[in-house]
Amino acid sequence: MNMNRSIAWTLRIGIVIGLCLIVAGVLLEENDPILYWGLLILICSPLFGVIVAFIGLVSEKDWFWAAIAAIVVAIVVGGAAVAML
Amino acid sequence: MEIVILLCLIALGAGAGIMGALFGLGGGVIFVPVLMIAFGMGPAEAAAVSLVGIVAGSVGASSIFVEKGLANVRLGLLLEVTTTIGAIAGALIAAYLDEWILSLVFCAVMIYSAIRMVLSPEKVVEPTKSSGRMSFEYRDEKNGDAIQYEVQNVKGGSVACVFAGMLSSMTGVGGGAIKVPVMNLIMHVPMKAASSTSSYMIGITAFSGAITYFFSGQLDLAFAGGVAIGAFAGAIAGTFLARRLSTGHLRRYFSVVLIIMAALVLLRVGGIL
Numbered sequence: 363m364n365m366n367r368s369i370a371w372t373l374r375i376g377i378v379i380g381l382c383l384i385v386a387g388v389l390l391e392e393n394d395p396i397l398y399w400g401l402l403i404l405i406c407s408p409l410f411g412v413i414v415a416f417i418g419l420v421s422e423k424d425w426f427w428a429a430i431a432a433i434v435v436a437i438v439v440g441g442a443a444v445a446m447l
Numbered sequence: 448m449e450i451v452i453l454l455c456l457i458a459l460g461a462g463a464g465i466m467g468a469l470f471g472l473g474g475g476v477i478f479v480p481v482l483m484i485a486f487g488m489g490p491a492e493a494a495a496v497s498l499v500g501i502v503a504g505s506v507g508a509s510s511i512f513v514e515k516g517l518a519n520v521r522l523g524l525l526l527e528v529t530t531t532i533g534a535i536a537g538a539l540i541a542a543y544l545d546e547w548i549l550s551l552v553f554c555a556v557m558i559y560s561a562i563r564m565v566l567s568p569e570k571v572v573e574p575t576k577s578s579g580r581m582s583f584e585y586r587d588e589k590n591g592d593a594i595q596y597e598v599q600n601v602k603g604g605s606v607a608c609v610f611a612g613m614l615s616s617m618t619g620v621g622g623g624a625i626k627v628p629v630m631n632l633i634m635h636v637p638m639k640a641a642s643s644t645s646s647y648m649i650g651i652t653a654f655s656g657a658i659t660y661f662f663s664g665q666l667d668l669a670f671a672g673g674v675a676i677g678a679f680a681g682a683i684a685g686t687f688l689a690r691r692l693s694t695g696h697l698r699r700y701f702s703v704v705l706i707i708m709a710a711l712v713l714l715r716v717g718g719i720l
Contacts, residue, residue: 370514377506381679384672388453397668404675405499405657407506408650411513415520426580427521434524437531438655445659 365418372414376407409438448669455485456673457680460500464681468508469689470701471645472623473501473653476711478674486670495660496671498653503675505650507682508643515690516585517643522598522636527648529605530622533612534652541617549617550716553625554709556614560628561702561709569694570635572597585640588690596637604634623649624708627701638694642701 383400390396412434419428459481463474478497482488488496512518541549574582574597581598598604611625623645630641660666689697 366513366516366520369520370510373506373510373513377503377510377679381503381676384675388448388669388672388676394668397672401499401661401666401668401671401675404506405502405654405661408502408509408654411506411509412524412651415524424580427524430521430524430528434527434531434651437528438651441531441655442658445655446662 365415365422368414368418369411373407373411376403376410380404380407409435412438448673452486453673456670457677460503460674460677460679461681461684462677463500463674464504464507464678464683465685465688466681466704467501467504467623467646467649467678468512468682468685469642469692469697470623470704471627471642471649472704472708473497473649474504475501476708480711480715482670488667488670491660491665492667492670495657495666496674498657498660499666499671500674500678501653502650502657504678504682504685505646505648505653507679508686509647509650511683511686512643512646512689515588516583517640517690518647519583519598519636519640519644520647521580522583522630522634523644523648523651525601526605526608526626526630526644527651529608530612530615530626530648530652533609533614534616534622535612536609537613537616540613544617546617547716549614550712553614554712557624557705557709557712560625560632561705563632564628564698564702564705567632569631569638569698571637572599572635583640585637587639589693594637594640596635596640599635600633604629607633622652624705628705631698638697638701639689642689642697 380400380403383396387397387400416431419431463478466472466474475497478500479493482493482496509518574595584595587594607629611622615622627641627645630636631638
């Protein structure tokens, strides 16, 4: 599977699982644990997409773009970690 | 939650999702005031729900745009780095500048971009053998053509994205309004690829803010859930429209949206919104 398809499927799986849980949570009288996990999976989907992009670029031995993807992962995860401290 | 409120949240999310998929804009400039005025939310709560809506719309649209090759993942990641550098610099500088000055600069840039997009025709440079890593391709579903393009002025575009990130973090308005014109007007990325790439990028940008609000407990889960459902549905509809619109129409509609966004920012600066 090429990199674009891998990223697309990662995003698709993230949003489908996330939204199924969100809809279930909303329908079941705002069931907070289900909503919580649904939203968490949904919110993390872009990060999973970037990680898959990094893996895809490394497997293609496209080192320039793999380095860029690694920097984005570091910035995004680091930024979120700093903001949460 | 009352069903009427849930339906209103879904409708709000759907509107923003369509805008995000069509134009690569997050829609925070609309989300936040509507959530505050119509739903009585505080600024932080509204921003948190808005970010979740942006992520849902971006992920929904990108799952299609990336597979079709419309969203340029490599370029998006590169500009994500430069935009983030700008956003950090902007957050540091913002304390020393008045918000109204920054907002006026932002509006001026948006209006200038809107005029340029209407008046100047789109320039796409076909790749040559020396294009190397800056040569890309996608298939335009409007007419079935394979569009090949070479990203030009990478340094200039990257610097402009630093500026976009700076203005974005200083004014609180999403960077898509500047990044799309930068990609299209400076880097000569075709409009459809530019807006799709921006749509992919806004999800990554919004992730950091959304996850922070999520773990700080400032996110209203039920409101965020309603907006996310709508944003996803809107994004799917938006991707359908975006793939079938002609480039000329997309650029003209984008210019109109930029002018409306500039007007909304001016109203906010004037204390009306």
